[in-house]
Amino acid sequence: MIASKTHIYDTTNDFSLKSTVNVNPLTSSDVRCKDMLEENFITCKDGDYPLQVIGVDKVEHCFVLNDTVLEKLLLNPEIADKKVAVISVAGTFRRGKSFMLNFFLKYLKAQNSDWLGDRDSTLEGFSWRGGAERDTSGLLLWSKPFIVKLPGSKEEIVVLLMDTQGAFDSQSTVKDCATIFALSTMLSSVQIYNLSQNIQEDDLQHLHLFTEYGRLALMDEDSKPFQSLYFLVRDWSFPYEAEYGFVGGERMLQKRLEVSIFLEFEYYVHGVSENQHEELQQLRMHIRACFADVKCFLMPHPGLRVATSPTFRGQLSEIEPQFIEQLKEFVPYVLSPQNAVLKEIGGRTVTCRELLEYFRAYMKIFEEANNLAAVSCCRATYCRGMEEKCGGDTPYLSSAMLEAEHVENRKVAIEQFKKTRKMGGELFSKVFLEKLEADIDECFDSYQKVNNGKQLFSSFRTPIAMIITLAVLYIFQQVFLFTGLSCFASLCSTAVGLIFITVITWCYSRSTGNLREISQSIDELADNLWQNFLVPFSGMAINAGMKQAFISNLNSFGGTAASRTNNNNATTNNESWSIITVNLNKNKNLRFVSTKTNKGTNEEKEEIKNKMKLRITGMADGFGRLASIVDWCRLAGSAVETPCCCVYTVGGHVPHLLHDVIGLVDLFHWNEVIMQIPLSTLIDSWSAVEQFKGGLKKFVGLPDESMLLLTVNDPAHILRSGYNCATSASVFGRAGRHKLDPQLYGRILHAFRADCFQAISDSDNPIDASKKRLNKSVDRTVFFSRACAEFAKQNNEQLFCTVVGGYDQAERIRCCKQLSSLSVEGYSFEGFHNFGDLSALSVGSVVPILKSCFEHLPTERIRFFPGSLDPKQIWRLTQAGIDLFDTSYVHLITEKQEALVVDDNYPYNAEYNYAQDFEPLCKNCYCYTCKNYTRAYVNHVCTTKELLGPMLLMIHNLNQMLEMFRKIRDMM
Known part of the structure; x- marks a missing residue:
């Protein structure tokens, strides 16, 4: 992999790392790459040195482009606008590539006939040594560009030498090797493919792989993508078959790259029956097609002294004369000005300045x-x-x-x-x-689309829609004839005839395949009829029937339900519907359905609500805060002390928190008067509540003196992810998914008459949500919150906005800053989990984010953290500063037939341990269950799954939860 980071180096002799240019802080991967670059730096005594322009991270298998090093080298004013020739040596590791490059350096430095110099001088330049382990890492350029003059002209060109990491060592993947070879081939004008002893088939296959990797990156189909390729065969041992040098190399190259296709008649003429496999033919044609020029040079072995001596340092006196003789032929041929191969890309020569841009561009290509x-x-x-x-x-x-x-x-x-x-x-x-x-x-x-096509009904939607329309029109026709409206009857008759012809045309098209455009238009017409007329009207009819049946069932109970219905029918006469248009965004207009009551009625006086206030009575770092909720709806003259909980109920019905259970728990003795009902538990039947016209509390039988908090999602059930959009959120009821937009939510709020409601939000983010997903979540939530805040202002409602952003602290803070300007009564913190069982929730990861959010929100607002949290988690969150929780945890453990016991030491224990003894109930509890029933009896009714069992457990568990909050407040 190639990491696009830029490193600045000090180009002195020690060539040490100065600083790192990076907009973002270094990640652990960046730090490894930085350390790797420092480790692989090479120094040289005479002031010239190899520059590691691409480094390698062995752990992450990533390549790091040292952009600043290249800039200092290639943008030097002396060479920046000169044409350039790049000589690269690549091949398998430990085959003497760096060793050969140092003889290139000698030639370029000397630039005379005696370029080999003293026979006893050591060989310096690119790092090299004997042995079996890799020495060169990444891709290196010599720090000193060599300027040479072209023969017959005054033009000067620049020669750069490039050394590459050897392929197929124990630390590199095939992809690493392909990337290095491809990059060096793409950037060089002459690529020397360094081989050992022979050109074997696997060498050609590797060359095919590496060059194809580079060719695909270039995507140049019109011309040969690369320039010159020199096969340098080292340690050639068969001079009797092909002599050393270019002559023997050319003979062997022709043989190795020959494409042999023998026709059948040649068997009779030449006695040849061999036919080269197609794969081998394509490989050879590919190599010829990739390079504009291909040569081969056969080099003898330098001698045993060179190969085996650990003290060898490149002295000519220890090298075989035959090797030196071939060096004198090969090196000048490659580097002499008359043979210079200038770097060309796209048919035009490249300058050093342009080469820098190609370095960057090719790295980018491989990344993409x-x-x-x-x-x-x-x-x-x-x-x-x-x-x-x-x-x-x-x-x-x-x-x-x-x-x-x-x-x-x-x-x-x-x-x-x-x-x-x-x-x-x-x-x-x-x-x-x-x-x-x-x-x-x-x-x-x-x-x-494919799945919808499999639905049997979808295949026949068009004829069904047409037949239903025919039937409706026929009925209207008869009605009009009966009433004497013959003109309208004639219109219906004409429409019936047209639809009949349309159905026949559709059947003909579907059976023959002709008139496909007409058939498609008919399908679209039928779909519009179905979606815009048939489905809405049938839905209205079905809903009206269901509502009437529901009301009839309520009336059949008599007593409370019947009286509620009769009493509330009288209150609807003074109500009038109105549409409020709220402009919250430049491009988004939302329409809300709300109610206004005519002035002067007693109903209006009862519905006026006081805005709640949170009065902080004490704060201590590490122990949270004590406060009181005052002036909330029916709290005039009294207060709810926090931290506390709102009592969770699944729609206020069986099998747990019934009206009788609420009375037996004696919530008002605890001053716990906030009742929480999730919208998802009633979304399927909200229209029945609307028809009831008495509000949700009366509909389900909650005490009139209680306060109803309507939340969107059910904290006791896992929230499904991925179903929200920019204009609506998804709420899942028993019947499936419902799209909740602000207009529908306004109608539901009017029907439910909740004392406080939670704003719509996009909080269903998975734990590992991407930055983009969290960004969308915050934007949508802020948009919904502004819409709900405007609705609350118009209708004098109490509102909790939702803070989202997952575990991304920056997104959380951005959300808080935008919500802080809204007039709301509290904030709900969601998006840390998807509800349900939260035993695995890491509160330690949540608390720091919460504290950073509190700094950007008004202090005197209620902080609500929904979810089925156990006592230990609740204690830690109250220490962080949360005021309000819910009791869905009680619901979950009741479902499991477990009893909650809060230890007398809770929460004084230093490690916040609490007892969850799920044996029979505790002796120190004075709730209705513990005072009136034995452990054996409670166990029996739970085991036999009688309805009384969950009710008795709910009474006990809810008492224990309320007692727990009392202990928290006492300790604080």
């Missing part, structure tokens, strides 16, 4: 290619998972199940992308993560 490959692979993973569930051969899947499969497979694909090693680092890969998410959403749209 790697990330695009990861996107493609992860998209394929998503598609495979979806194909198994809703592919072409699978039966129809319901919309809810299809969405569930989509969410699950989407999560798997994104997890795979995050775990895949990618070039460019996390910041660069974020763009491709967003592309993957967009691709997955596009694929999901396709799967939805």
Whole structure:
């Protein structure tokens, strides 16, 4: 992988690392790359040195481009605008590449016939040594550019020498090797492919792999992508077959790269029956097609002294004369001005200044290619998972199940992308993560269309819609004839005839395949009829029938329900509907349905609500805060002390928190008068409450003196992710998914008449949500909150806004800053979890984020943290400064038939331990259950699953929870 970080180095002899230029703080991967670069730095005595322009991280397998080093080298005013020739040596590790490059250095420094110098002088330059372990790492350029004059002209060019990391060592992957070789080939004008002893088939296959990697990156189909390739065969041992040097090399090269295609008649003429395999032919043609010029040079062995002596330092006196003789032929040929190969890209020569840009561009290409490959692979993973569930051969899947499969497979694909090693680092890969998410959403749209096509009804929707329309028109026709409106009857008759012709045309098109455009138009017409007329009218009819049946059932109970209905029918005469248009954004207008009551009525006086206030009575660092909620609705003259809990109920019905259970717990003795009902538990039947016209508390039988807090999501059940959009949130009831937008929410709030409500939010983020997802979550939540705040202001309602942002502290703070300007009574903190069982929630990770949020919110506002938290978690959150919780934890343990026992020492124990003894009930509890029933009896009714069992447990557990909050307040 290539990490796009920029490092600045001090170009002195010691060449030490000065500083790092990076907009963002270094990640652990960046630090490893930085340490790696310092470790691999090479120094030289005479003032010239190799520059490591691309470094390698062995742990992350990433490449680091040292952009500033390249700038200082290539933008030197003396060479920046001169044409350049780049000589690179690449090949397998420990084959003498750096050793050969140092003879190139000798030639370029001397530039005369005696360039080899003293026979006893050591060989300096690029780092080299004997042995079996890798010496060169990454990609290096010599720090001193060599300026040479072209023969026959005054033009000067620059020669750069490039050394590369050897391929196929024990620390590099095949991809690492391919990347280094491809980059060096793309950037060099002459690539010397350093081989040992022979040109073997695997050498050609590796060359094919590496050059194809580079060729695909260049995407140049019109010309040969690379310039000169020299096969340098070292330690050639068969001079009797092909002599040393270019002549023998050319003979062997022709033989190795020969494409042999023998026709059938040649068997009779030449007696030849061998035919080269097609794969071998393509490999050879590929190599010829990739390089404009291909040569080969055969080099003898330098001698045993060179290969085996640990003290050898490059002295010519210890090298075989035959090797030196061939050096004198090969090196001048490659480096002499008359043979100079200038770097060309796209048919034009390149200057040093332009070469710098190509370095950057090619690195970028590999980053993108790697990330695009990861996107493609992860998209394929998503598609495979979806194909198994809703592919072409699978039966129809319901919309809810299809969405569930989509969410699950989407999560798997994104997890795979995050775990895949990618070039460019996390910041660069974020763009491709967003592309993957967009691709997955596009694929999901396709799967939805395919799945809908399998539904039997969808295939016959058009004829069904047409036949129903025919029947309706026929009925109207008869009615008009009966009433004497013959003109309207004639219109209906004409429409019936047209629709009949339309159905016949549709059947003909579907059976023959002709008139497809007309058939498609008919389908669209039928779909519009179905969606805009038939479904709404049938839904209205069904809902009216269900409401009437529901009211009839209520009246059949008599007593309370009947009296509620009769009493509330009288209150509706003075009500009038009005539409409030709220302009909250430049491009978004929301319409709310609300009610206003005519002035002068007694109803209006009863509905006027006092704005709640939070009066802080004490604060201590590390112990939270004590406060009182005053002036909230029916709290005139009294107060609710915090920290406290709102009493959670599933729609106020069986099997747990019934009206009788509330009385037996004696909530008002505890001064716990806040009742919480999640909207998701009543979303399926909210229209019945609207028809009832008496409000939710009277509908479910909650005490009149209690305060009702309406929350959106159910804290006792896991929240499904991935179903919200920019204009609505999703609420899941027993009947499935409901889209909740501000207009619908306004109607529900009017019907429920809650004392306080929670704003709509987009809080269903997974724990590992991306930055983009969290950003969208905050934007949507702020938009919903502004809409709800305007609604609350128009209707004198109490509102809790929701703070979201996952575990991203910056997004949380951004959300707080935007919500702090709204006139609200409290803040609910969500998005740390998806509700349900929260035993695994790490409160230690939540508390620091909460404290940073508190700094940007008004102090005298209620802080609500919903969720089924156990006593230990609640204690730690109260220490952080949370005021209000819910009792959904009591509901969950009651469902498990467990009893909660709060120890006498709670919460004084230094480690905040609490007892959860799920044996029979405790002796020190004075609740209704513990005073009137034995342990054996409670165990019996729970074991036999009698309705009384959960009710008795709920009474006990709720008492214990309230006692727990009393102890917290006493200790604070």
